[in-house]
Amino acid sequence: GNEGADTIEAGSKLKSDEETKVEIDPENFNIDDVGEFTIRVGVNSGDGNQYLKILDNHTGYLKDRGINLETTEFAAGINTIDAITTDQLDVGLFADYAGVNRIGNTLADTQLRAFATIRKSNAYNLYVNPDTIKEPKDLEGHTAISMAGVVFEYDYGKLFETYDIDKSKVELVNVSSTQEAIALAATNGADSYWVNDQIAPKFEEVGWKPLVNISDVDATMYTFLVANNSYLEEHKAEVAKFLKVSDEAFDYIDENLDEFAGWVQADIGLDKDLVIRGWKEATHNYTFPQDAYEDLLKVEDWCYKNGNFPTEYDFTDYINTDALALVSPDEVTWQAK
Amino acid sequence: MSNNTKIKIEHISKKYDVENKALLFTKGNSAHDNFVGHETDFVLKDVNLEIKEGEFHIFLGASGCGKTTLLNIVAGFLNKTEGSVKLDDKEISGPGSERGVVFQNADSAIFPWLTVQKNVEYGLRMRGVKKEERKKIALDAIELVGLKGHEHKYPDELSGGMKQRVQIARSIAANPEVLIMDEPFGALDAQTRRTLQDELINIWKKTGKTILFVTHDIAEAVYLGENISIFSVAPDASIVDKITVPYKYPRDVNDQRVGEFIKYTTEQLENAIRASKAKHEGLQKAENEEEAVENEVAEANSVAV
Amino acid sequence: MSNNTKIKIEHISKKYDVENKALLFTKGNSAHDNFVGHETDFVLKDVNLEIKEGEFHIFLGASGCGKTTLLNIVAGFLNKTEGSVKLDDKEISGPGSERGVVFQNADSAIFPWLTVQKNVEYGLRMRGVKKEERKKIALDAIELVGLKGHEHKYPDELSGGMKQRVQIARSIAANPEVLIMDEPFGALDAQTRRTLQDELINIWKKTGKTILFVTHDIAEAVYLGENISIFSVAPDASIVDKITVPYKYPRDVNDQRVGEFIKYTTEQLENAIRASKAKHEGLQKAENEEEAVENEVAEANSVAV
Amino acid sequence: MKNITRKIIKSGIISWAVLFVIWGIVSLFYAESFFPSPVETFVGFKEIVLNGKLWEDISISVQRVLLGWSRALLIGIPVGLLIGRFRIVNWFIEPFINFFRFVPAIGFLTLFLMWFGVGEESKLILITYASIFPIIINTIAGVNTINPVKYQAAESLGANRFQSFITVTVPGAVPSILTGARLGLSTAIISIVGAEMLAANSGLGYLVYTSRLYYRTDWIFVGIVTLGVLGFFADKFLRFVAKKSLKHYGVTG
Amino acid sequence: MKNITRKIIKSGIISWAVLFVIWGIVSLFYAESFFPSPVETFVGFKEIVLNGKLWEDISISVQRVLLGWSRALLIGIPVGLLIGRFRIVNWFIEPFINFFRFVPAIGFLTLFLMWFGVGEESKLILITYASIFPIIINTIAGVNTINPVKYQAAESLGANRFQSFITVTVPGAVPSILTGARLGLSTAIISIVGAEMLAANSGLGYLVYTSRLYYRTDWIFVGIVTLGVLGFFADKFLRFVAKKSLKHYGVTG
Numbered sequence A: 001g002n003e004g005a006d007t008i009e010a011g012s013k014l015k016s017d018e019e020t021k022v023e024i025d026p027e028n029f030n031i032d033d034v035g036e037f038t039i040r041v042g043v044n045s046g047d048g049n050q051y052l053k054i055l056d057n058h059t060g061y062l063k064d065r066g067i068n069l070e071t072t073e074f075a076a077g078i079n080t081i082d083a084i085t086t087d088q089l090d091v092g093l094f095a096d097y098a099g100v101n102r103i104g105n106t107l108a109d110t111q112l113r114a115f116a117t118i119r120k121s122n123a124y125n126l127y128v129n130p131d132t133i134k135e136p137k138d139l140e141g142h143t144a145i146s147m148a149g150v151v152f153e154y155d156y157g158k159l160f161e162t163y164d165i166d167k168s169k170v171e172l173v174n175v176s177s178t179q180e181a182i183a184l185a186a187t188n189g190a191d192s193y194w195v196n197d198q199i200a201p202k203f204e205e206v207g208w209k210p211l212v213n214i215s216d217v218d219a220t221m222y223t224f225l226v227a228n229n230s231y232l233e234e235h236k237a238e239v240a241k242f243l244k245v246s247d248e249a250f251d252y253i254d255e256n257l258d259e260f261a262g263w264v265q266a267d268i269g270l271d272k273d274l275v276i277r278g279w280k281e282a283t284h285n286y287t288f289p290q291d292a293y294e295d296l297l298k299v300e301d302w303c304y305k306n307g308n309f310p311t312e313y314d315f316t317d318y319i320n321t322d323a324l325a326l327v328s329p330d331e332v333t334w335q336a337k
Numbered sequence B, C: 001m002s003n004n005t006k007i008k009i010e011h012i013s014k015k016y017d018v019e020n021k022a023l024l025f026t027k028g029n030s031a032h033d034n035f036v037g038h039e040t041d042f043v044l045k046d047v048n049l050e051i052k053e054g055e056f057h058i059f060l061g062a063s064g065c066g067k068t069t070l071l072n073i074v075a076g077f078l079n080k081t082e083g084s085v086k087l088d089d090k091e092i093s094g095p096g097s098e099r100g101v102v103f104q105n106a107d108s109a110i111f112p113w114l115t116v117q118k119n120v121e122y123g124l125r126m127r128g129v130k131k132e133e134r135k136k137i138a139l140d141a142i143e144l145v146g147l148k149g150h151e152h153k154y155p156d157e158l159s160g161g162m163k164q165r166v167q168i169a170r171s172i173a174a175n176p177e178v179l180i181m182d183e184p185f186g187a188l189d190a191q192t193r194r195t196l197q198d199e200l201i202n203i204w205k206k207t208g209k210t211i212l213f214v215t216h217d218i219a220e221a222v223y224l225g226e227n228i229s230i231f232s233v234a235p236d237a238s239i240v241d242k243i244t245v246p247y248k249y250p251r252d253v254n255d256q257r258v259g260e261f262i263k264y265t266t267e268q269l270e271n272a273i274r275a276s277k278a279k280h281e282g283l284q285k286a287e288n289e290e291e292a293v294e295n296e297v298a299e300a301n302s303v304a305v
Numbered sequence D, E: 001m002k003n004i005t006r007k008i009i010k011s012g013i014i015s016w017a018v019l020f021v022i023w024g025i026v027s028l029f030y031a032e033s034f035f036p037s038p039v040e041t042f043v044g045f046k047e048i049v050l051n052g053k054l055w056e057d058i059s060i061s062v063q064r065v066l067l068g069w070s071r072a073l074l075i076g077i078p079v080g081l082l083i084g085r086f087r088i089v090n091w092f093i094e095p096f097i098n099f100f101r102f103v104p105a106i107g108f109l110t111l112f113l114m115w116f117g118v119g120e121e122s123k124l125i126l127i128t129y130a131s132i133f134p135i136i137i138n139t140i141a142g143v144n145t146i147n148p149v150k151y152q153a154a155e156s157l158g159a160n161r162f163q164s165f166i167t168v169t170v171p172g173a174v175p176s177i178l179t180g181a182r183l184g185l186s187t188a189i190i191s192i193v194g195a196e197m198l199a200a201n202s203g204l205g206y207l208v209y210t211s212r213l214y215y216r217t218d219w220i221f222v223g224i225v226t227l228g229v230l231g232f233f234a235d236k237f238l239r240f241v242a243k244k245s246l247k248h249y250g251v252t253g
C-alpha cells in the first residue's frame, strides 16, 4: 500500500554528503536544496516529456534549475520500459493497459513502479468510415485498425463488450503508426480507429466521423510515469524536484503556448496547430488520485480475465508515490484497497 | 575452284576507334602490345583481294599484322573504315549465315549448355528448319567430323580437339557458302592438329566450300592452302604478296619439295615484313632491322622446335 | 654433374584418395579422362630413381602417366602412398625452399600484385633477407633471365614468355639446390620456347643446380637433358627406361645425329608404352594396340606439324 | 575413425553444440525476459507449436517470401538481362538501380501501405522490392561475363538479335542468375520482418516484431531461430537443385 | 553531335528527368501527406536544410554507417579470410554464417537495445551485424578463387603457413573483398533506418521512421532521396578509388 512518504529515506545528491543518509519529509523538503543532477527520460514521440526537452532546448528552463534532462525518443511509451529494466533510462512512461500487461507478464522479476499520473484522458474517439459503419455493431464484417500491444487493444475489448460485438467477426489490422492508420482511412483500407483529438482533423479530412468515446465504453485512459523502485528509493529528492519543475514548466508552456508550438514545429516537424490542439486536450500536472489507482485495478482485472497473463496480481504493489508526495502531498490521494 | 569471284575486297582500310575499344569483340592474343600507342594509325591500309568460289585461301602474316581484323570485317563483326567487301557482288554489312565462322577458341565459341547435336543443329534451328530434318543434317555433319557416338555429350565431356570438331560441324551443318577460320588449330597439340588439318581438307573436298583460313604457321599454310596471301606488318598493313601452292592434296610436309616451298614462303614473308618495316622507318634503318625481321618470321613459323 | 646422389626415389607408389580429390592441388591437363573410373588403382607403382647433384634430368612420358604426380611428390605437394623420397639422405615431407618449383602456367604461379622485382625477391623476403641484399640478388636473377629494365613492371604488363622468365628468376633468386620444372615451356609459342630452352641451359651451366624437368616433347627432352627417365603408362606407371644423351651442349636438333637420337628415344618410349599396355591387358591384345601406342607417342611428340 | 570425426566436424553439429552451450551459459546470468535460455526458448517454442500459432506463422511467412521472391525473379531476371545486353536499357535504368538499392524497404513502409493497402499486396511488394536488387545486379554481372565470341558465333549461324538474346544471353547468364536468386531469397527472408510490421496479424516477422510488445523475448528467439533454420535449408535446397539440374550451364553450387 | 547525345544518355540525366516527371504526375493524384510532389518535397527539404536539422541527421547517420561498416570490415575480412583458408575454421563457423544471414537485423532490434543500451553502441552493432554478411561471404569466395598453385609457389619459396596466408591469401582475395565491402556499405546504409527506428533522436533513419509519427510524408521522401544519393555517390567513390589503387590486384571496378 501507500508506504507513507515521511518514513522513507533517500540519498542526498549533494556529492559532499553522499555517504550520509538524510531523512526527508514534506515539511523540511525544499527543491532548492537538491543539487544539480542528470535524469534520463524515455519519451514518447510527441508526449509531454518530449515537449519538456524542446522547452529546455529553447529556454534552458530545466537546465537553469539544475536539471540536466536527457531524453531518448521511442515510437511508443511501452518501448521505454525495456530500457528502464536494463538501467539505460531512469524514467519512462506507459498507458494503463500497456503497464498492466507488462508487469503481469514479468511479475517475478519486475522492479517497475508507477510513480505519477501524467494524464487522464477521454480524448479518444472511435473514428469510423460513415459509409460502412453507422453503429458499433456494424463493425462485424469490417476492418478495425489497432496497434499491437498498446491500449487500443483494451479499448476495442471494452467496445466489443459494451456493444455486444462478436470479435471474431471483426478483422483487426495492426499498424505501427497513426500515419499508417490515416493512410488506410484515406484509401478505404479499413473502417475504424481510435483517434485522439489532436489528430482528429486528419481523419475528418478524409471523411471519417467519431462514433464512440472511450468514456462511453468505460475505458478512460490514464498514463503514468514509471521507474525502477531502486531508482525511486535512491533518488527520491531528484525525482521530486523533477516532478515539481516539470509541473512549473507545463504552466509556462500553457502561458506561452503559441510561441512554444512554433518551437515544436521547427524541431520535430509536427504541425503547430496540431501541437496546440493536442496540448489543450488534456491537463498537465502530476497527480496520483484514487480514480487512477482504481483504473489500474480495473484494467488488471480485465486483462487477467482476457488471458493476457497467467496470474492475477495486485497493482497496489507496483506503485510508489513517495517522491510525488514530497512536492505535491495534496495530489497523492489514492488509498490502497 | 571455279572461276567465279566469291569474295572481293577492294581498298579496305581499318582504323580502330580507341574509345570503343572495350565494345569491340575482337580479342587478339597478348602479343599485340607492339601496336599500343598508335591507336590512331590505320591497322590495314588499302587491302585488295579476290577469292574465287571453292578456293582454299590462307591469310599468312606476323602476329598483330591485322589478319584477324580483316577476317572480322569479312565476317561482318567489324566495320571497315574505308573500302568495300563484297560477297557475290553484294556489300557485306554484318554477320550472315552464308559466312560460317570457326573461332580459334572452341571453348568460348560453342554453347556449353547444349549437347553436341544441339550445338550442331543451332544454325538450322535459328533458320526454323524442322526437327527431323535438323537432326538428319546435324548427324551427317557430326559423322563428317568424326564425332559419331558423341551426339548426346555436353562440351564439358569433350577434349579440346573434339570441341573444335563440334565447332566445325556446327558451321558445316548451317551450310554456309564461305567458311572463315581464324587459327582454328592454334591451341591444339601437334597430333590433334595434324588430324584436324587432314579432316578439314577432306571436308573441303567433299563440300566444295570456299575457305578463308588464318594462320601464322607457315607450314600449316603450305600444307592446307591453294593460295596464300602474305601480309606486311601494321600499321598500314596490307596484302603484299600472293603465292599459289603448286602441289596436289594430300601434301606431305616431309617431302623435300614441300620443304623447299616452305622455305620459299618463309622468304617471301621475310621480304614482305622487311619491306614494310623499311617503309615505316626509312630505308637507311632497314639493315639494322635484319635480325628483328628474322625473329618475327621465326615467330610466325612454329615448325621448328 | 658430381657423383653425389642428390635425390633418391625408392619404391614410390601413389594412389589418389578420390574423396579428397577436390582438396588436392594438382591440376593436370584436360586429357586425363583416361584414368577416370580407376581411382582406386595405383597411378605410380614402385618407382625407383637416383638423381646426381648438378644433373639435368628429364621425365619423359605420355600424357597422364604420372610425371606431374611424381614431381609433386618430390616437391612435397603430394603425399606418397608408399616408398621414400630423400633429398641429401633426408626424407621429404613437404615443400621446402631447397627445392624451387617452376610451374607450367606462369599466370597462376607468379603474384600479379607484385612487380617483377618484388616477385623475384619473394623467397628472400620470406627468409628475412635484408632489403638491400634482397634487391641485389633479385636484380642479378632478373638480369640472368634477360628481364633487365622490366624490374618495376607488373605481370599484367608482360608477355607470356616474360612471365615464365619471372618465374625462373624467382626460383633462382631463392637459391634452391634443386629446380623442379613441370613442362615450363609447354604453353609458349615455338620461338619463345626455343629462346627459353637456351637460356635455361645457360642458367644451369652458370649455377650448377640440379634440374628435374618434365616434358612430353621428345625433342625437348633430347635437346635439354643429360639423362632421360622414360615412364610407362598409368595405372601402375613407373620409370622403365633411363637414357643418357651423349651429346655436348649446345645441341642442334637439326643435326642428323641428334635427329636419329630423337628417333631412338621415340622408339624407347613406344616400347615402354607398349610393354605396359601389354602388361595391363594381357599379351594377346598387344598387337591390336600397336596403333594406339603410336598415337600416344605421337601425342607425346610435338615436333612434327 | 579419423574420417568419422571429420564428418562430424564437417556436418556442423559441433559448432551448433558449442553455440547451444554458450547460449545456455550466457543465459544463466540474465533474466528470461532479457536473455532466455535454450530451455526457456524451447518452452516458448512448445507453447506456440502446440497452439498451432507457429505453424500458422511459418506457413503465412513462407508463402509471402516465396511469392514476393518469385515476383522479384519474374521482374528482376528479364530486367537484368535487358540491362546487361542492351546498352541503351542500361543507360536508362541502371541509375535507378544504383539509387534505390540504397533506399531501405522499411523507408517505404507507410507509402506501400497507402499505395497498396493492408492486404497481402503491400507486403509482397515490400519483399519484392527488397529482394529484386541482388537478382538484377547478379543477372547483369552474368550477362557481362558472356564471351562476345558466343554472340558472333550465333549471328554467323543466322541468329537475329532476338534469337541471340534468347539462345545466348539467357542461358549464358544462368549461373549468375542463380547466385542472384539465392541472395534474393536471403534478402526476401530478411525483409519478412519489415513486411510484417506492415498491418499484419501473423507471420514470423510479426512474431518477432510484436513479441517484444508482449514481453516475450523467448518468442523473439523462437522467431529468429525459425527464420535462420528456414533460410539455411531453403538455401541448401536451392543449391542442390541447381547443381543437379544446371550443371552444363556452369553452375557449380 | 551524336556523341553529345550519347554522353547525355549515359550520364543518366534523362532517366532522372523522366523519373521526376513521373513523380510529379503521380503526386497530382494524391494529397501531400500521402504522396508529396517533387516541389513539396523540395519545400520540406529546404525547411530542414535551413534549420540545420538535415545536416545534423546526415552527419550523425554517415558517422554511424561508417563506424558500423568499418567494424564489419574489421571483423568480417579476417573472419572471411580464415574461413576461406582453413578448413577447420570453415567447418566451425560457416554454419553460423549460413544461419544468421537469414536472421534480419531488425529481429534483433529490441534485443540489441536491451543488451547494448540505448546509446550508439546498439545502433553500431545493428549496422555491423547487417553489413558483415556480404563482407564475409565475398571474402570467402575471394579466397576460394585463389589458384592453389600460388600457395605451392609460396611454400617452395620458403613461406610458412602464416607467411603464405599474409602474402597470398590476403592480396589474392582483394578484388572480392572489395566487392564485399561495396555490398556491405549498401547494407549498412539500408540498415540505418532499422538502427534508428528505436531510441534515436536524430539521423536519416530517424527522419524516415519518425516523420510518419508527425505525419510528414515530405520528410520521409527527403530522407529516402538523401539515403539514395549518399549511397549512390559513396559506391561510385569506392569503385573509383579501388580501381585506381588496386589495379594490379585484379580490381576492374
Ligand SMILES: Nc1ncnc2c1ncn2[C@@H]1O[C@H](COP(=O)(O)OP(=O)(O)OP(=O)(O)O)[C@@H](O)[C@H]1O
Binding pocket: B016, B017, B018, B021, B024, B025, B026, B027, B028, B029, B031, B032, B033, B034, B035, B036, B039, B043, B061, B062, B063, B064, B065, B066, B067, B068, B069, B070, B216, B234
Ligand atoms: N579492338 C581493338 N582496338 C584497337 N586496336 C586493336 C583492336 N584489335 C586489334 N587491334 C590492333 O590491331 C592490330 C591487328 O590486330 P589483329 O588481331 O588483327 O592481328 P592478327 O594478325 O590477327 O594477329 P595474331 O596473329 O596475333 O592473331 C594489332 O596491332 C592490335 O593491337
Ligand SMILES: Nc1ncnc2c1ncn2[C@@H]1O[C@H](COP(=O)(O)OP(=O)(O)OP(=O)(O)O)[C@@H](O)[C@H]1O
Binding pocket: C016, C017, C018, C021, C024, C026, C027, C028, C029, C031, C032, C033, C034, C035, C036, C039, C043, C061, C062, C063, C064, C065, C066, C067, C068, C069, C070, C216, C234
Ligand atoms: N588429384 C587427382 N585425383 C585423382 N587422380 C588424379 C589426380 N591428379 C592426377 N590424377 C590421375 O593420375 C594420373 C597421372 O596424372 P599426372 O598429372 O601425374 O600425369 P602427367 O604425366 O603429368 O600428365 P601430363 O603430361 O598430361 O601433365 C592421371 O591418370 C590422372 O587422371
Ligand SMILES: O=C([O-])O
Binding pocket: A076, A077, A078, A079, A093, A094, A095, A098, A149, A150, A151
Ligand atoms: O505504449 C503505450 O504506452 O501504450
Ligand SMILES: [Mg+2]
Binding pocket: B028, B029, B067, B068, B069, B182
Ligand atoms: Mg588474330
Ligand SMILES: [Mg+2]
Binding pocket: C028, C029, C067, C068, C069, C182
Ligand atoms: Mg603433368
